[in-house]
Amino acid sequence: MWRLDRLGRNLQELIRLVGDLEARGIKFRSLKESVDTSGPAGKLVFHLIGALAEFERELVRERTLAGLEAARARGRNGDRPQALDPKQRKAALAMMKNRDMSIAEISRHFGVSRSTLYNMQSKSGQRVE
Incomplete structure:
Protein backbone atom coordinates (compact mmCIF):
# COMPACT_ATOMS: atom_id res chain seq x y z
CA MET A 1 0.00 0.00 0.00
CA TRP A 2 1.32 3.48 -0.82
CA ARG A 3 0.13 5.20 2.40
CA LEU A 4 -1.87 4.11 5.44
CA ASP A 5 -4.46 6.86 5.05
CA ARG A 6 -5.33 5.49 1.59
CA LEU A 7 -6.41 2.17 3.10
CA GLY A 8 -9.13 3.31 5.50
CA ARG A 9 -10.95 6.34 6.90
CA ASN A 10 -10.38 5.63 10.61
CA LEU A 11 -8.22 3.52 12.89
CA GLN A 12 -10.88 0.85 13.47
CA GLU A 13 -11.27 0.34 9.72
CA LEU A 14 -7.49 0.11 9.23
CA ILE A 15 -7.19 -2.47 12.03
CA ARG A 16 -10.09 -4.51 10.62
CA LEU A 17 -8.66 -4.50 7.08
CA VAL A 18 -5.15 -5.46 8.16
CA GLY A 19 -6.61 -8.13 10.48
CA ASP A 20 -8.58 -9.57 7.55
CA LEU A 21 -5.43 -9.61 5.42
CA GLU A 22 -3.43 -11.36 8.14
CA ALA A 23 -6.21 -13.94 8.63
CA ARG A 24 -5.72 -14.84 4.98
CA GLY A 25 -1.94 -15.09 5.40
CA ILE A 26 -1.22 -11.70 3.79
CA LYS A 27 1.25 -9.37 5.48
CA PHE A 28 0.67 -5.64 5.16
CA ARG A 29 3.43 -3.22 4.17
CA SER A 30 3.12 0.55 3.71
CA LEU A 31 5.69 1.95 1.29
CA LYS A 32 5.50 5.58 2.43
CA GLU A 33 5.68 4.96 6.18
CA SER A 34 7.91 1.84 5.93
CA VAL A 35 5.51 -0.16 8.10
CA ASP A 36 5.62 -3.93 7.88
CA THR A 37 3.07 -5.80 10.04
CA SER A 38 4.88 -9.12 9.91
CA GLY A 39 6.47 -8.40 13.32
CA PRO A 40 5.30 -6.94 16.64
CA ALA A 41 7.23 -3.66 16.20
CA GLY A 42 5.62 -3.15 12.79
CA LYS A 43 2.18 -3.75 14.27
CA LEU A 44 2.84 -1.15 16.98
CA VAL A 45 4.04 1.44 14.46
CA PHE A 46 1.03 0.63 12.27
CA HIS A 47 -1.38 1.40 15.13
CA LEU A 48 0.45 4.60 16.06
CA ILE A 49 0.55 5.95 12.51
CA GLY A 50 -3.09 4.96 11.96
CA ALA A 51 -4.12 6.83 15.11
CA LEU A 52 -2.14 9.91 14.06
CA ALA A 53 -3.67 9.84 10.56
CA GLU A 54 -7.17 9.66 12.06
CA PHE A 55 -6.31 12.55 14.41
CA GLU A 56 -5.04 14.64 11.48
CA ARG A 57 -8.23 13.97 9.47
CA GLU A 58 -10.35 15.08 12.43
CA LEU A 59 -8.32 18.29 12.80
CA VAL A 60 -8.77 19.08 9.10
CA ARG A 61 -12.49 18.39 9.42
CA GLU A 62 -12.81 20.69 12.45
CA ARG A 63 -10.89 23.49 10.71
CA THR A 64 -13.03 23.14 7.59
CA LEU A 65 -16.27 23.29 9.57
CA ALA A 66 -15.00 26.32 11.54
CA GLY A 67 -14.05 28.06 8.30
CA LEU A 68 -17.48 27.39 6.79
CA GLU A 69 -19.18 28.69 9.93
CA ALA A 70 -17.05 31.85 9.89
CA ALA A 71 -17.87 32.40 6.21
CA ARG A 72 -21.59 32.02 6.95
CA ALA A 73 -21.25 34.58 9.76
CA ARG A 74 -19.77 36.99 7.20
CA GLY A 75 -22.77 36.43 4.93
CA ARG A 76 -21.21 33.92 2.54
CA ASN A 77 -23.31 30.91 1.65
CA GLY A 78 -21.00 29.00 -0.68
CA ASP A 79 -23.22 29.36 -3.75
CA ARG A 80 -21.92 30.55 -7.07
CA PRO A 81 -22.56 34.21 -7.89
CA GLN A 82 -25.76 34.78 -9.83
CA ALA A 83 -25.25 35.30 -13.58
CA LEU A 84 -27.98 37.93 -13.70
CA ASP A 85 -29.06 40.49 -11.14
Whole structure:
Protein backbone atom coordinates (compact mmCIF):
# COMPACT_ATOMS: atom_id res chain seq x y z
CA MET A 1 0.00 0.00 0.00
CA TRP A 2 1.32 3.48 -0.82
CA ARG A 3 0.13 5.20 2.40
CA LEU A 4 -1.87 4.11 5.44
CA ASP A 5 -4.46 6.86 5.05
CA ARG A 6 -5.33 5.49 1.59
CA LEU A 7 -6.41 2.17 3.10
CA GLY A 8 -9.13 3.31 5.50
CA ARG A 9 -10.95 6.34 6.90
CA ASN A 10 -10.38 5.63 10.61
CA LEU A 11 -8.22 3.52 12.89
CA GLN A 12 -10.88 0.85 13.47
CA GLU A 13 -11.27 0.34 9.72
CA LEU A 14 -7.49 0.11 9.23
CA ILE A 15 -7.19 -2.47 12.03
CA ARG A 16 -10.09 -4.51 10.62
CA LEU A 17 -8.66 -4.50 7.08
CA VAL A 18 -5.15 -5.46 8.16
CA GLY A 19 -6.61 -8.13 10.48
CA ASP A 20 -8.58 -9.57 7.55
CA LEU A 21 -5.43 -9.61 5.42
CA GLU A 22 -3.43 -11.36 8.14
CA ALA A 23 -6.21 -13.94 8.63
CA ARG A 24 -5.72 -14.84 4.98
CA GLY A 25 -1.94 -15.09 5.40
CA ILE A 26 -1.22 -11.70 3.79
CA LYS A 27 1.25 -9.37 5.48
CA PHE A 28 0.67 -5.64 5.16
CA ARG A 29 3.43 -3.22 4.17
CA SER A 30 3.12 0.55 3.71
CA LEU A 31 5.69 1.95 1.29
CA LYS A 32 5.50 5.58 2.43
CA GLU A 33 5.68 4.96 6.18
CA SER A 34 7.91 1.84 5.93
CA VAL A 35 5.51 -0.16 8.10
CA ASP A 36 5.62 -3.93 7.88
CA THR A 37 3.07 -5.80 10.04
CA SER A 38 4.88 -9.12 9.91
CA GLY A 39 6.47 -8.40 13.32
CA PRO A 40 5.30 -6.94 16.64
CA ALA A 41 7.23 -3.66 16.20
CA GLY A 42 5.62 -3.15 12.79
CA LYS A 43 2.18 -3.75 14.27
CA LEU A 44 2.84 -1.15 16.98
CA VAL A 45 4.04 1.44 14.46
CA PHE A 46 1.03 0.63 12.27
CA HIS A 47 -1.38 1.40 15.13
CA LEU A 48 0.45 4.60 16.06
CA ILE A 49 0.55 5.95 12.51
CA GLY A 50 -3.09 4.96 11.96
CA ALA A 51 -4.12 6.83 15.11
CA LEU A 52 -2.14 9.91 14.06
CA ALA A 53 -3.67 9.84 10.56
CA GLU A 54 -7.17 9.66 12.06
CA PHE A 55 -6.31 12.55 14.41
CA GLU A 56 -5.04 14.64 11.48
CA ARG A 57 -8.23 13.97 9.47
CA GLU A 58 -10.35 15.08 12.43
CA LEU A 59 -8.32 18.29 12.80
CA VAL A 60 -8.77 19.08 9.10
CA ARG A 61 -12.49 18.39 9.42
CA GLU A 62 -12.81 20.69 12.45
CA ARG A 63 -10.89 23.49 10.71
CA THR A 64 -13.03 23.14 7.59
CA LEU A 65 -16.27 23.29 9.57
CA ALA A 66 -15.00 26.32 11.54
CA GLY A 67 -14.05 28.06 8.30
CA LEU A 68 -17.48 27.39 6.79
CA GLU A 69 -19.18 28.69 9.93
CA ALA A 70 -17.05 31.85 9.89
CA ALA A 71 -17.87 32.40 6.21
CA ARG A 72 -21.59 32.02 6.95
CA ALA A 73 -21.25 34.58 9.76
CA ARG A 74 -19.77 36.99 7.20
CA GLY A 75 -22.77 36.43 4.93
CA ARG A 76 -21.21 33.92 2.54
CA ASN A 77 -23.31 30.91 1.65
CA GLY A 78 -21.00 29.00 -0.68
CA ASP A 79 -23.22 29.36 -3.75
CA ARG A 80 -21.92 30.55 -7.07
CA PRO A 81 -22.56 34.21 -7.89
CA GLN A 82 -25.76 34.78 -9.83
CA ALA A 83 -25.25 35.30 -13.58
CA LEU A 84 -27.98 37.93 -13.70
CA ASP A 85 -29.06 40.49 -11.14
CA PRO A 86 -32.74 40.52 -10.03
CA LYS A 87 -33.71 43.18 -12.58
CA GLN A 88 -32.08 41.22 -15.43
CA ARG A 89 -33.70 37.97 -14.26
CA LYS A 90 -37.12 39.62 -14.27
CA ALA A 91 -36.54 41.02 -17.78
CA ALA A 92 -35.25 37.67 -19.09
CA LEU A 93 -38.24 35.80 -17.64
CA ALA A 94 -40.60 38.34 -19.21
CA MET A 95 -38.89 37.93 -22.58
CA MET A 96 -39.13 34.15 -22.32
CA LYS A 97 -42.81 34.38 -21.46
CA ASN A 98 -43.50 36.92 -24.22
CA ARG A 99 -41.77 34.73 -26.87
CA ASP A 100 -40.84 37.67 -29.11
CA MET A 101 -37.26 36.42 -29.06
CA SER A 102 -35.90 32.89 -29.17
CA ILE A 103 -34.11 31.43 -26.16
CA ALA A 104 -30.83 31.63 -28.10
CA GLU A 105 -31.38 35.34 -28.79
CA ILE A 106 -32.26 36.04 -25.14
CA SER A 107 -29.18 34.13 -23.96
CA ARG A 108 -26.95 36.12 -26.35
CA HIS A 109 -28.60 39.38 -25.21
CA PHE A 110 -27.81 38.70 -21.55
CA GLY A 111 -24.53 36.86 -22.15
CA VAL A 112 -25.62 33.64 -20.45
CA SER A 113 -26.19 30.10 -21.65
CA ARG A 114 -29.60 28.75 -22.62
CA SER A 115 -29.40 26.28 -19.72
CA THR A 116 -28.97 29.23 -17.33
CA LEU A 117 -32.21 30.69 -18.64
CA TYR A 118 -34.06 27.38 -18.41
CA ASN A 119 -32.76 26.79 -14.86
CA MET A 120 -33.80 30.29 -13.87
CA GLN A 121 -37.23 29.72 -15.39
CA SER A 122 -37.76 26.44 -13.54
CA LYS A 123 -36.65 27.97 -10.22
CA SER A 124 -39.04 30.89 -10.71
CA GLY A 125 -42.01 28.55 -10.97
CA GLN A 126 -42.89 29.55 -14.54
CA ARG A 127 -44.04 26.76 -16.77
CA VAL A 128 -41.48 25.54 -19.28
CA GLU A 129 -43.28 25.05 -22.58
